[in-house]
Amino acid sequence: MTTFDPTEHQHIRFNPLKDEWVLVSPHRAKRPWTGQVEKVPEDNIPRKDSKNPLCPGSIRSSGKVNPEYEGTYVFRNDFEALLEDGPGPAESDDPLFQAAPAYGTCQVMCFHPWSDVTLPIMEQKDVRAVVDKWAEMNKELGQKYKYVQIFENKGAMMGCSNPHPHCQIWASSFLPNELRVKDRTQKEFYQKYKKPMLIDYLNKESIKMERVVLESEHWVWLVPYWAVWPYETMLLPKRHVLRIEDLQDKEREDLCLIMKKLLSKYDNMFNISFPYSMGWHGAPTGGSLKEDNNHWQLHAIYYPPLLRSATVKKFMVGYEMLAQSQRDLTAEQAADKLRGLSDVHYKLQNK
Amino acid sequence: MTTFDPTEHQHIRFNPLKDEWVLVSPHRAKRPWTGQVEKVPEDNIPRKDSKNPLCPGSIRSSGKVNPEYEGTYVFRNDFEALLEDGPGPAESDDPLFQAAPAYGTCQVMCFHPWSDVTLPIMEQKDVRAVVDKWAEMNKELGQKYKYVQIFENKGAMMGCSNPHPHCQIWASSFLPNELRVKDRTQKEFYQKYKKPMLIDYLNKESIKMERVVLESEHWVWLVPYWAVWPYETMLLPKRHVLRIEDLQDKEREDLCLIMKKLLSKYDNMFNISFPYSMGWHGAPTGGSLKEDNNHWQLHAIYYPPLLRSATVKKFMVGYEMLAQSQRDLTAEQAADKLRGLSDVHYKLQNK
Ligand SMILES: O=P(O)(O)O[C@H]1O[C@H](CO)[C@@H](O)[C@H](O)[C@H]1O
Ligand SMILES: O=P(O)(O)O[C@H]1O[C@H](CO)[C@@H](O)[C@H](O)[C@H]1O
Numbered sequence: 001m002t003t004f005d006p007t008e009h010q011h012i013r014f015n016p017l018k019d020e021w022v023l024v025s026p027h028r029a030k031r032p033w034t035g036q037v038e039k040v041p042e043d044n045i046p047r048k049d050s051k052n053p054l055c056p057g058s059i060r061s062s063g064k065v066n067p068e069y070e071g072t073y074v075f076r077n078d079f080e081a082l083l084e085d086g087p088g089p090a091e092s093d094d095p096l097f098q099a100a101p102a103y104g105t106c107q108v109m110c111f112h113p114w115s116d117v118t119l120p121i122m123e124q125k126d127v128r129a130v131v132d133k134w135a136e137m138n139k140e141l142g143q144k145y146k147y148v149q150i151f152e153n154k155g156a157m158m159g160c161s162n163p164h165p166h167c168q169i170w171a172s173s174f175l176p177n178e179l180r181v182k183d184r185t186q187k188e189f190y191q192k193y194k195k196p197m198l199i200d201y202l203n204k205e206s207i208k209m210e211r212v213v214l215e216s217e218h219w220v221w222l223v224p225y226w227a228v229w230p231y232e233t234m235l236l237p238k239r240h241v242l243r244i245e246d247l248q249d250k251e252r253e254d255l256c257l258i259m260k261k262l263l264s265k266y267d268n269m270f271n272i273s274f275p276y277s278m279g280w281h282g283a284p285t286g287g288s289l290k291e292d293n294n295h296w297q298l299h300a301i302y303y304p305p306l307l308r309s310a311t312v313k314k315f316m317v318g319y320e321m322l323a324q325s326q327r328d329l330t331a332e333q334a335a336d337k338l339r340g341l342s343d344v345h346y347k348l349q350n351k
Numbered sequence: 352m353t354t355f356d357p358t359e360h361q362h363i364r365f366n367p368l369k370d371e372w373v374l375v376s377p378h379r380a381k382r383p384w385t386g387q388v389e390k391v392p393e394d395n396i397p398r399k400d401s402k403n404p405l406c407p408g409s410i411r412s413s414g415k416v417n418p419e420y421e422g423t424y425v426f427r428n429d430f431e432a433l434l435e436d437g438p439g440p441a442e443s444d445d446p447l448f449q450a451a452p453a454y455g456t457c458q459v460m461c462f463h464p465w466s467d468v469t470l471p472i473m474e475q476k477d478v479r480a481v482v483d484k485w486a487e488m489n490k491e492l493g494q495k496y497k498y499v500q501i502f503e504n505k506g507a508m509m510g511c512s513n514p515h516p517h518c519q520i521w522a523s524s525f526l527p528n529e530l531r532v533k534d535r536t537q538k539e540f541y542q543k544y545k546k547p548m549l550i551d552y553l554n555k556e557s558i559k560m561e562r563v564v565l566e567s568e569h570w571v572w573l574v575p576y577w578a579v580w581p582y583e584t585m586l587l588p589k590r591h592v593l594r595i596e597d598l599q600d601k602e603r604e605d606l607c608l609i610m611k612k613l614l615s616k617y618d619n620m621f622n623i624s625f626p627y628s629m630g631w632h633g634a635p636t637g638g639s640l641k642e643d644n645n646h647w648q649l650h651a652i653y654y655p656p657l658l659r660s661a662t663v664k665k666f667m668v669g670y671e672m673l674a675q676s677q678r679d680l681t682a683e684q685a686a687d688k689l690r691g692l693s694d695v696h697y698k699l700q701n702k
Contacts, residue, residue: 004438006450011440012525014449020528023432023453031430032412035512036390061383079382081374081670081677087355089362095540096552097576098365099357102374151669159666161386168669174363176674177371189446201447225448279673303672315510318502318519319432321654322630323527326432 007330015226016189016197017182022228022325029328037311038157041272045163047116054164056113070113071126072133074169077106082172104145104172109133111165118154118165118273120263120345127256131244134280135252137169139245142285145171147179150244155275157305157313175284182281183296190295198297202236211331213338214261218254221262223335228325230307230314231269231334235262235300242283242296261343266304268341276304358681366577367540367548368533373579373676380679388662389508392623396514398467405515407464421464422477423484425520428457433523455496455523460484462516469505469516469624471614471696478607485631486603488520490596493636496522498530501595506626508656508664526635533632534647541646549648553587562686565612565694569605572613574686579676581658581665582620582685586613586651593634593647612694617655619692627655 004011012021053060056068062078088101111130112122119127134150141148152167153160175183189197205212205222213233214221221235235258237251247255266274280300283293305313307328320326329337342349355362363372404411407419413429439452462481463473470478485501492499503518504511526534540548556563556573564584565572572586586609588602598606617625631651634644656664658679671677680688693700 002438004440006440009437009439010432010434010453011450012453014451016447016449021451021525023523023527025432027434028430028432033512035510036507039387079379081361081376081379083361083378086360087353088360089355089357094555095544096367096548096555098367099362100365100372102361102363147674149670149674151673153666153669156387159386159668161384170670170674172374172674174372176374176670177676178674193446197447204445204447277669277672279669281673301673315504317510318504318628318630319500319521319527321628322502322632322652323498323500323521323523323529325528 007333012324013226013331015224015228017185017226018178019181019185020324022226022327024327024330026328026330026333031328033308033312035312035315038313040310041155041157041275042163043273045116047114049115052115052162052164054108054110054162054166055115069110071129072112073110074107074133074137077108077168080104080106082106082170100174102172102174104170105141107137107141107169107171109137109167109169111167115164118263118267120260120267121347122165122260124253124256124260127260128252131247131252131255135245135247138243138280138282138285141169141171142243142245142289144286145173146286146288147172147175147284149176149179149279151277151279153277155273157275158277160275173286179281179284183284186295186297196240196295196297198236198299199240202238202297211335213265213335214258214343216254216258218251219258221258223331223338225331227331227334228316228327229303229305230327230329231266231302231304231338233262233302233338235259235302237298240294241298242293243285244280244282244298246298260345262302264343264345264348265338265341266302268346269337270306270310271346272310274304275306276302278302358684364577364682366575366579368536369529369577370532370536371675373577373678375678375681377679377681377684382679384659384663386663386666389664391661392506392508392626393514394624396467398465400466403466403513403515405459405461405513405517406466419464420461422480423463424461425458425484425488428459428519431455431457433457433521451525453523453525455521456492458488458492458520458522460488460518460520462518466515469614469618471611471618472698473516473611475604475607475611478611479603482598482603482606485520486596486598489594489631489633489636492520492522493594493596493640495637496524497637497639498523498526498635500527500530500630502628502630504628506624508626509628511626524637530632530635534635537646537648547591547646547648549587549650550591553589553648561683564616564686564689565609567605567609569602570609572609574682574689576682578682578685579667579678580654580656581678581680582617582653582655582689584613584653584689586610586653588649591645592649593644594636595631595633595649597649611696613653615694615696615699616689616692617653619697620688621657621661622697623661625655626657627653629653
């Protein structure tokens with residue numbers, strides 16, 4: 001009988017953070033693709049465009065005018081999914097019709113005054129300004145709100161309507177689903193094993209070295225064992241850190257370096273600005289600031305949709321939506337591929 | 352103080368089947384859209400095309416030749432994500448690196464020999480053949496496998512690589528995530544309230560009538576209170592039914608009628624063949640056939656991505672991927688809109 005080879009044989013893997021499984025079907029990678037192809041991401045973005053509502057000095061659709069900002073710039077989303085107040089639904093005692101009040105704020109954060117740059121080609125000091133602003137916003141909004149979700153949708157393929165380098169910050173009065181689950185799983189692990197799940201995971205991955213793509217003094221960038229998206233990755237500080245604002249100066253500096261490298265590798269995969277959704281997950285805030293959150297470990301997640309080329313993405317549809325996530329290439333194959341790519345951005349290679 | 356109006360004021364709603372919340376932000380519907388637009392679904396599909404691998408008589412990429420089928424036609428997917436056997440991973444005692452064997456089969460089911468028809472414009476008797484085949488396949492594969500997922504990806508936007516009317520059937524040795532959660536929540540509800548959750552839900556919705564779109568003798572089609580996708584809907588038999596093969600003759604006949612109407616309404620929304628992923632969820636099979644599954648109620652789910660027009664979809668990205676699903680229009684508004692549409696397909700209206 002043939003012995004099991006994870007790069008050849010189907011299996012399911014467990015994600016202990018999300019308490020769910022992923023189906024891995026490496027033999028399926030040979031499948032031809034005749035389905036929808038995406039547009040190649042735009043590349044000739046003008047540095048400044050007064051019609052772009054994120055540029056310095058532009059007039060936004062709400063009629064507000066941006067200042068001539070020179071670094072990062074944060075403003076309230078003109079179409080907030082969460083408002084600071086308003087009436088909430090009445091309580092219901094029917095378990096099938098449960099609604100609850102929701103408050104919050106949605107902020108947009110421009111990374112840089114220029115539209116034609118992205119994090120991997122921005123200067124170290126400008127990336128550092130972004131990291132510091134993330135930390136500041138998480139701390140500030142966390143005083144009032146239960147959770148602050150910092151996330152970046154990059155690329156038209158990811159529903160991002162503007163090529164200007166920016167992210168969003170949505171703070172809410174409730175703990176969103178994904179975080180509620182991760183809070184529970186990490187707490188259960190901590191109670192059982194007396195150590196934070198992701199610190200234990202990190203230590204084990206640093207010995208196995210099968211899925212680690214990059215390691216720096218203070219950070220590890222890896223493809224999680226249970227990754228769902230083809231090139232999904234996770235970025236973790238080596239030290240036990242609960243929230244982004246707890247990062248020390250040297251950890252922030254090092255984060256800028258490793259982020260520039262990892263994003264360069266992503267862009268170098270297909271020589272395009274790699275689309276993704278990314279975000280930071282850390283301990284809850286608001287009322288949770290006073291509670292013990294030692295089961296938490298800060299981490300960033302990258303979910304890039306591309307699979308085979310700049311124009312063929314993985315569709316998370318049908319079986320994935322209704323039953324369970326499925327991937328073709330294994331986490332180890334994805335890590336291998338990422339390791340093999342240069343960490344110098346293709347746009348900077350000939351300079 | 353203003354009183355709460357669900358069509359005006361943000362709130363969160365609970366999905367008792369999936370044990371998660373959705374953020375509803377009706378005020379956000381006014382947001383302008385400048386992001387990616389999709390291609391309008393193709394409309395001039397040739398009835399027969401020997402280059403289309405799903406047509407009768409075509410040669411598929413595996414070299415196999417389709418018979419000149421005249422009704423439905425089922426065959427093994429040439430690139431199965433699940434194979435019937437093969438070696439499985441060894442057991443691990445590390446909770447962070449858990450893998451398990453997975454076996455199964457992936458079948459493709461053509462609905463009709465013609466490429467230029469879809470369920471809403473097919474004749475009643477041909478739709479009935481599809482329903483009967485679904486029931487037959489669920490029963491047959493359910494003898495061996497723990498779960499049989501019948502699902503249809505429709506439209507290029509949904510990663511569907513072929514316009515020929517077809518669905519897929521993936522049977523697995525494991526209970527996929529979505530079903531594992533629904534099994535747990537329905538069981539807990541049944542133990543607590545001594546009635547199946549979805550039967551109770553159905554009865555309450557039939558009194559409220561706010562979210563019911565269509566009701567026939569044996570079926571109810573509604574927008575669930577906790578819907579996530581803009582026009583997400585659920586189709587339920589009125590009788591307590593565990594699995595699709597348990598549907599009686601008159602229920603099957605009636606299902607064909609209501610399915611044709613609901614799919615016509617979908618297509619009539621933007622006068623295009625409405626893209627979606629849909630699937631059937633019922634009680635687990637295999638070893639579970641011998642267990643008590645009275646907490647289960649069979650239901651079909653439709654997840655269509657379109658939001659504002661034939662070319663603007665809802666992107667489930669960023670906040671949705673990392674934190675929690677969010678919708679703009681409320682479930683009640685979606686139901687209203689669907690109720691207002693004709694149930695005669697636009698292609699058949701002038702006949
Ligand atoms: O099997 P197909 O139609 O080629 O592929 C499509 O449906 C599958 C099942 O939902 C998904 O895994 C694929 O990502 C999608 O492209
Ligand atoms: O706020 P944006 O960039 O206009 O909108 C985008 O990101 C949001 C947050 O992830 C999503 O809810 C939207 O569906 C998406 O189109």
